[in-house]
Each structure stands twice: as structure tokens, then as C-alpha cells.
Amino acid sequence: MNKEVQLLDLGKKDYKDTWDYQEALFKEIVDIKVQNRIEETSIATPNYFLYVEHPHVYTLGKSGDISNLLLSEKQLEAKGASFYKINRGGDITYHGPGQIVGYPILDLENFFTDIHKYLRLLEEAIILTLAEYGLNGTRSEGETGVWFDVGTPFARKICAMGVRASRWVTMHGFALNVNADLGYFDNIIPCGIKGKAVTSMHVELKQEVDEQKVKEKILTHFQKLFEAAIIASKFQNH
Numbered sequence: 001m002n003k004e005v006q007l008l009d010l011g012k013k014d015y016k017d018t019w020d021y022q023e024a025l026f027k028e029i030v031d032i033k034v035q036n037r038i039e040e041t042s043i044a045t046p047n048y049f050l051y052v053e054h055p056h057v058y059t060l061g062k063s064g065d066i067s068n069l070l071l072s073e074k075q076l077e078a079k080g081a082s083f084y085k086i087n088r089g090g091d092i093t094y095h096g097p098g099q100i101v102g103y104p105i106l107d108l109e110n111f112f113t114d115i116h117k118y119l120r121l122l123e124e125a126i127i128l129t130l131a132e133y134g135l136n137g138t139r140s141e142g143e144t145g146v147w148f149d150v151g152t153p154f155a156r157k158i159c160a161m162g163v164r165a166s167r168w169v170t171m172h173g174f175a176l177n178v179n180a181d182l183g184y185f186d187n188i189i190p191c192g193i194k195g196k197a198v199t200s201m202h203v204e205l206k207q208e209v210d211e212q213k214v215k216e217k218i219l220t221h222f223q224k225l226f227e228a229a230i231i232a233s234k235f236q237n238h
Contacts, residue, residue, distance in 0.1 A: 001110045002044040007219065007232035010052040015059065015084060015095065018052050025105045026171045033107065033167055045107040049222070051215055052103065054095040056081035058188060061162050064091035068189040088172035090144065090162030092188050098179035100215055108168040111226055115165055119144055122174055125221040126159045132217055135204055148199065156197040178202065178209050
């Protein structure tokens with residue numbers, strides 16, 4: 001089993017270009033697994049962790065409801081935002097500047113074969129990171145992601161998650177609001193969940209947050225939780 005994870009920081013990158021890149025890495029891993037099964041070989045499969053910041057974009061999961069997007073095509077254009085219906089789980093969400101987006105593309109057979117566990121560990125990496133800033137993130141039963149004040153009228157979501165998995169290979173991932181403009185969430189019903197607000201580290205801490213440091217903290221917790229060996233010592237721009 002290969003527990004090495006190659007870290008790639010793509011910087012600011014268009015959503016569709018990043019999606020295509022994810023698909024290429026995903027296919028690379030799946031193709032090796034298929035080859036191993038057919039030819040009875042044991043070629044090690046790679047694992048990747050992508051960091052990226054997207055321009056303003058709304059994405060709708062495969063089981064999502066388009067009515068949760070509250071903008072017309074013209075209004076999207078006026079806001080400088082794009083829209084894509086994609087192949088992850090979950091409903092609608094927003095990505096944009098000031099948000100840390102992470103896409104782990106892993107062969108879970110290198111770690112464990114449990115999608116539920118995978119999602120819980122992703123959540124835990126974010127919860128532990130927030131705790132370093134004195135923020136008490138938690139889970140909301142039946143709703144993937146990380147929240148504050150669950151079970152109160154002040155419940156608010158700080159990190160959305162949605163993944164796709166096939167042959168135990170994952171893609172898509174999480175989006176943590178750090179310094180994001182939360183006004184863009186007013187144009188959707190986030191994750192299709194009505195009556196719950198969205199927040200950011202900037203809002204909760206009442207100050208700008210160093211995104212690079214947050215990324216490093218997330219990666220540290222991810223590495224420990226997945227017992228992974230991160231093989232890129234420096235962030236790379238592609």
C-alpha cells in the first residue's frame with residue numbers, strides 16, 4: 001500500500017480546468033487498478049492532495065436541486081460568476097476568493113475502505129484546524145461538513161464537503177471559508193439546507209486570517225489522521 005500523498009497547490013485556477021485536472025488524476029489511478037486486476041500485477045497507485053482557489057463559481061451536485069440557485073443566467077454573468085452541474089455528492093455550493101478548497105484524490109485501498117470514515121476524517125481535519133484558532137467546529141447529524149452552534153438558532157456552516165468515489169478512488173473534497181465574501185451565498189440555498197447561515201473564519205475571529213498558515217495546519221492534521229506521508233515539501237504552482 002502506498003501511503004505517500006503528492007501535494008500540489010494550484011494557486012488560483014478556473015473551476016472547469018481544475019475539474020478536468022482532477023478527472024485526469026482520478027482516471028490515472030483507476031486505470032492502474034484495472035490493469036492490476038486484469039494482468040494480476042501490483043503496481044502502486046499514487047495519491048494526490050490539491051489545494052486551489054477558484055474564481056466565483058456555483059456548483060450543483062448530481063442529486064442537487066437547480067431551484068436552490070437563486071440567480072438567472074444574466075444575473076450570474078453580472079456577478080462575474082459561473083455555474084456547473086458536477087459529479088460529486090451534495091447539493092449546491094459556492095467557491096470563490098478567500099476560500100480554501102482541497103481536493104484529495106486518493107486510492108482509499110492504500111488507507112482504508114470506508115467512505116463514511118473518509119468523510120468523518122476530512123471533517124476532523126477541519127475541526128482540529130479550527131480548534132487551533134479557538135473555534136469550536138462540530139458536525140451536524142445527517143449533514144456533511146463542519147458547523148458552529150448546531151442545535152441552536154445560530155447554527156452556521158463554515159466548511160462544505162462533497163465527494164465522488166469509484167473503485168475506492170476519491171475526488172472533489174472540501175471548501176473552508178476563511179476570508180470569503182459571504183454575500184455570494186445569499187444567491188443560493190447552500191447545500192439545499194434552508195434556515196441555516198454560512199460563516200467564515202474572518203467573521204468568527206473578526207480579523208483577516210493568513211490562508212497559507214491555515215492550509216499548512218489542515219495538511220498537518222490530514223497527514224496524522226490518514227497516517228500519510230506528504231511528499232511535496234513545498235507548495236507548487238501549476
